[in-house]
């Protein structure tokens with residue numbers, strides 16, 4: 001009898017554990033892989049799924065064709081490292097501590113790759129992190145130090161320290177990514193793979209194979225290229241990111257330093273020529289020969305044209321020159337994305353994989369006469385977001401919710417069936433992926449800090465709703481601006497003092513105060529970060 005009970009016990013216990021093992025196996029098998037593709041400074045206007053008029057990105061567009069295109073995705077702080085900190089932690093900049101490119105990240109904040117790794121995900125990162133720290137929570141990585149270089153770049157590798165690689169940065173990052181997928185991926189585990197491009201970040205050096213094609217192209221000018229900033233406050237007027245007056249002639253527009261001297265063109269910044277000599281100086285003799293041939297022709301033409309150019313002609317020329325190189329670098333990104341998408345598909349890895357394409361913020365492509373980012377205004381505030389997840393997201397769908405880079409961490413943890421830490425501030429996008437767009441945020445909070453600093457965009461915070469945008473510029477000014485997003489799509493007229501908007505203004509003020517409270521931002525914190533900035537500057 002005793003033996004019988006014991007046998008029954010053993011059978012029951014084995015059955016129970018066997019069942020648990022099977023359940024765990026099923027759970028593991030259904031957890032999705034995540035491929036997170038992010039480029040640096042890639043404006044949504046430069047993806048043909050958003051805007052076919054400017055350029056053609058057939059491979060990036062495939063993600064939207066197979067998944068969802070987000071038409072109102074936006075950031076919380078439009079600048080590189082702070083945005084990356086927001087993405088990794090799911091928290092606003094005033095919590096991560098990485099409020100601008102110079103401030104240190106508060107390493108007590110846990111990142112979602114650390115959580116995924118601790119929960120059985122295999123994790124890898126290739127490309128540009130630009131974060132100041134080696135990535136935590138990654139089984140394998142090869143990342144660019146700081147901004148990294150376009151030609152023959154160094155990479156910080158997990159196993160062999162810093163190494164220099166021969167080739168073009170975008171192609172190298174793609175090669176590393178594909179090599180990991182082919183040879184290092186553990187088929188027993190779900191994976192999180194971060195494939196992070198440096199392009200199209202300044203100084204916009206295209207791959208050799210794209211030199212001639214893009215130097216010949218011309219592009220449609222934005223409506224606001226010749227904006228004079230009337231109708232807006234000091235912040236727009238005093239920003240230093242105008243294509244004509246602030247862009248570098250050598251480093252950005254690739255006028256050879258000796259030709260600048262010949263034509264009597266002064267440097268826009270003291271590092272202009274030095275910067276050009278550095279980035280081009282990294283090329284090997286073969287690469288340099290092709291560069292000199294292609295860009296030499298452009299320089300020759302410029303020497304002929306420059307003496308006859310009016311200021312207006314110069315602005316038009318600088319826009320075209322900017323677009324040729326900026327979009328030229330995106331051509332290689334699109335090819336790389338195509339290679340990775342092909343590999344995933346050919347190997348059945350697209351079946352249960354969330355594939356994301358995004359940027360760390362938006363970017364001005366000549367709108368308001370600007371390049372760069374930083375402002376709460378649409379071109380820099382909005383960011384591209386395309387997501388494919390076969391079997392979950394309906395192919396060819398579009399979404400207009402105000403999703404933010406703040407939401408990635410929670411979304412990925414939710415998709416992996418992991419409970420997120422309660423101090424993460426974003427929202428999971430899983431309901432939206434499944435077509436449920438209700439009960440999502442109706443207002444986004446934004447806060448930019450890097451002032452005084454490069455490009456001199458003043459500190460500001462604000463609230464963005466579907467219809468309006470209320471902004472407070474502070475530090476050395478105290479100006480409020482209000483924009484009607486429906487009537488004034490280009491954000492040309494500040495209506496803060498227009499009596500017709502008095503009620504809207506009052507409601508938005510209340511809503512902004514509530515959002516600041518919700519996210520634990522405050523005037524005390526603004527002051528604390530100003531004090532800290534002064535301390536850092538003083539060192």
Ligand code: CA
Pocket residue numbers: 040041079080360361
């Ligand atoms: Ca960036």
